[in-house]
Amino acid sequence: MSRSVPWRIRFAQHLVGINGAAYWPMHPDSQLAYPNRVLLGRDSWPGIEPLCYVSANMGIVIGDGVRIGREVGLISGDHDPTRLTSYVQVDPQVIGNYCIIEEGCTILPGVELADFCIVTRGSVVTKACLQPRAVLSGNPAKVVGTHDRPAPAIAADAKHGYIPAAEFDAFARRNLRHQYLGRFGAAFTAPAPGAS
Secondary structure (H helix, E strand, C coil): CCCCCCHHHHHHHHHHCCCCCCCCCCCCCCEEECHHHEEECCCCCCCCCCCCEEECCCCEEECCCCEECCCCEEECCEEECCEEEEEECCCCEEECCCCEECCCCEECCCCEECCCCEECCCCEECCCECCCCEEEEECCEEEEEECCCCCCCCCCCCCECCECHHHHHHHHHHHCCHHHCHHHHHHHHCCCCCCC
């Protein structure tokens, strides 16, 4: 069953224009940079909670059913230390399917989290965790355990933010900056099925 978007968030995005460039629901107190460099799975809404910071200058890929708490920072780019107006090239940040990122966490550039990872409150993830179902905690975050939480049900037609699942492929081809999505962007640069 899909979640419903609170009317205050729709009002702020669609009528007032706060975070209006996002193709998914975002709280008006959250900040967003480079929304066309975010590849979003079904039923995942980064920044829906207040005071989140989503900076996708080097790309962010978020899987299906990801839950992100308040005051979370998703930061995908590092400034070049010799030239602060440019960024160091890094792989996109990848958050696997059904991950939970609790309140106050920061995920740093180039980090990849496997499916079903849980990042506990206030943790700072500096390195990839490719172990599915890992529980990460601390600064820097380390694996402190595993869990067996079942995957929540997501309808086959669940939306990618505000975009219906059936229309997302065409939307991504037209609107997303594929060069910032690493191996995930290749699916949208190939010819569309049925195109000549």
